[in-house]
Amino acid sequence: MKTWGTCAFWLALILTSPCSLMADEAPVNAEPKAAPRTRPEMKAALEQLKHRQSRLALPPAKEGESTVNNGRARAYFLPAEWQTPNTQNTQRGRNVQRGPSDPAMTLDYVFTVELFWIACRINNCHYCLGHQERKLALAGLDDDAIAQLDTDWRAFNPKEFAAFGFARKLTLAPQEVTSSDIEGLRDHYSDAEILEMIYHVSRYNGTNRWTDSTGIPQDARAGEEHSVIDTPTSEEFSARESEVLPAEWVKRPPLESRSEVEAALSQARTREPRVALLDQQQVRQSLPAELADQPITSWQRAVMQFPTSGASYIRTYQAMQRVGRIPTLLKAQLAWIAARHDRAWYALGDARRRLNELGVSADQQFALDAPNATNFSPAELAAFAFTEELTVSPQLITDADVAALQAHYSDFEVAEIIAITCSAATFDRFTESLGLKLED
Numbered sequence: 001m002k003t004w005g006t007c008a009f010w011l012a013l014i015l016t017s018p019c020s021l022m023a024d025e026a027p028v029n030a031e032p033k034a035a036p037r038t039r040p041e042m043k044a045a046l047e048q049l050k051h052r053q054s055r056l057a058l059p060p061a062k063e064g065e066s067t068v069n070n071g072r073a074r075a076y077f078l079p080a081e082w083q084t085p086n087t088q089n090t091q092r093g094r095n096v097q098r099g100p101s102d103p104a105m106t107l108d109y110v111f112t113v114e115l116f117w118i119a120c121r122i123n124n125c126h127y128c129l130g131h132q133e134r135k136l137a138l139a140g141l142d143d144d145a146i147a148q149l150d151t152d153w154r155a156f157n158p159k160e161f162a163a164f165g166f167a168r169k170l171t172l173a174p175q176e177v178t179s180s181d182i183e184g185l186r187d188h189y190s191d192a193e194i195l196e197m198i199y200h201v202s203r204y205n206g207t208n209r210w211t212d213s214t215g216i217p218q219d220a221r222a223g224e225e226h227s228v229i230d231t232p233t234s235e236e237f238s239a240r241e242s243e244v245l246p247a248e249w250v251k252r253p254p255l256e257s258r259s260e261v262e263a264a265l266s267q268a269r270t271r272e273p274r275v276a277l278l279d280q281q282q283v284r285q286s287l288p289a290e291l292a293d294q295p296i297t298s299w300q301r302a303v304m305q306f307p308t309s310g311a312s313y314i315r316t317y318q319a320m321q322r323v324g325r326i327p328t329l330l331k332a333q334l335a336w337i338a339a340r341h342d343r344a345w346y347a348l349g350d351a352r353r354r355l356n357e358l359g360v361s362a363d364q365q366f367a368l369d370a371p372n373a374t375n376f377s378p379a380e381l382a383a384f385a386f387t388e389e390l391t392v393s394p395q396l397i398t399d400a401d402v403a404a405l406q407a408h409y410s411d412f413e414v415a416e417i418i419a420i421t422c423s424a425a426t427f428d429r430f431t432e433s434l435g436l437k438l439e440d
Contacts, residue, residue, distance in 0.1 A: 030106050030400040035124045037241040039147050040234045044105050046130040047230035048220060054404040055215035056411045069216040070127065076216075077415035078227040081319035084312055111160070114149055115167045115197065116204045121150060121244045122171045124395035125208035130218050130229050145238035150244050159188040167201045170429055173250050175343035177433045182274040191275040197229045198433050206426035209390055213397045213418050215327040252341055252392050261340075261348070262315050270344040275434060277301040287311060298436040299346070299427070320423055321354065326409075326416045329358050330383060334420050335427075336368050337384055338391045344428035349438040379408035387421045394425075 036042040052168055054069075056077060061067050066241055074083060113135045120129035136146050146153040166185055170177055172233060185194050221227055256264070278286075280296040286307040287294075291314060332354040339348035342440040355365050367375050371384050382404050405414045 003329060028399045028403050030398055032396045032398050035245050035395060038239060039237050043230040046126050049126045049218035050220050052217050054217060055399060056415055067221060067420050069219055070211050072358045073214055073216050077412055078419055079323050081323045084314060084316045104306045105196055107193060115201055117149060118164055118167045118244055119171045119201055119204040120208055122168060123208040125212040127211040127216060127218055128208050133229060144237060150242045151240045162188050163197060170201050170433055171205055174429045177336055179274050179383050195227035195275050195302060198430060202426045202429035206422040209394045209422040209425050210418060212394060213390055230359050232411060249393055252416055255340055258366050264345045265349050268349060271435055273434055273435055273436050278304055297439055299431050302434055324416050325413050331420050332358060333368055334387045335424050338421055338424035339428055340369060341388055341391045346431040346433040346436045346438050347428045383417050390421045
């Protein structure tokens, strides 16, 4: 049984400790790692992740190659066309400067890392959480300030409080985000800032699903220095439990009927976006030459608010549909399944368009809502089941879940299935929380 209990947390530490592993292989665990409730438990789990073996066979780093495990895994397993540069804002607050920039991004760097930390905590992504812990510490936050992010949002101003609550909801229950949530943000942020916030949090959710489900070990070093995550916690916060984590994982409601889906798609064709978008002419002026002749869609009008990052995102999104080892049909089917469970109507309409172009009938599309061995192969069913769970409950993915995919696919194909599902997690949240108008 998959649980969140503290006992399971300590069991996970024991099972993944170096002395418990066989000489050359890690155990295939059918239980998910627990979500540690207190800060000392969380730090111990993040530190322990350094000792796990990747679920996909990641070779040792070569001389001169990046030692960051996430980057190495992406570069090794995924097509080059799928690689997306990190283009997060460098208009850094608190004298921090990290990474390449998009000139249109204006949110404070530390603030965006705090949003990333919240997404990681909810998704129980220990790899990403370890990275955000280090970023916040390097930005000058002491351990108590980071602990407050987990246990006491009253320490933050109303503007931050509103954003943290929105990030939590968009991560935990994207299907529940409504126009009133956007209006609540508008009391503190401009439309451009809201759009940027949604863009970041949506992408964080995709990143969490990639690093956690591939099971890559935590990086032992941060640059040239040895990284120590399990640092002392003050007495004030040593026993306080997380208020960011839910008491238990929120279950998604049963899927809607076919008629309800058609009605939702019809409504999506007439709605207006919840924030102001660039017009088509503005987008065309910013697009690189190789993209400029394409029809301009609502999601492109939204993402091109950030011309550097947006153009990169468009290229990657299109390349993921066009290039790779797994079939184009399977990619579109996985996009449908993810969108259905996220109630992402714009994304579902986009998946339907792709399936229509591949000659998939409406009956065959809706068969994806309850796939069975009559309609699909064992390999397809394994991919469908994995995508549904990674979409709905990323923190419950286990070694056994990935092994079930590996029974039918190579590690490179498994990586692509994971990456396609992660891309859908981003696209679903970004397009639906903005209430984008679906093109005919």
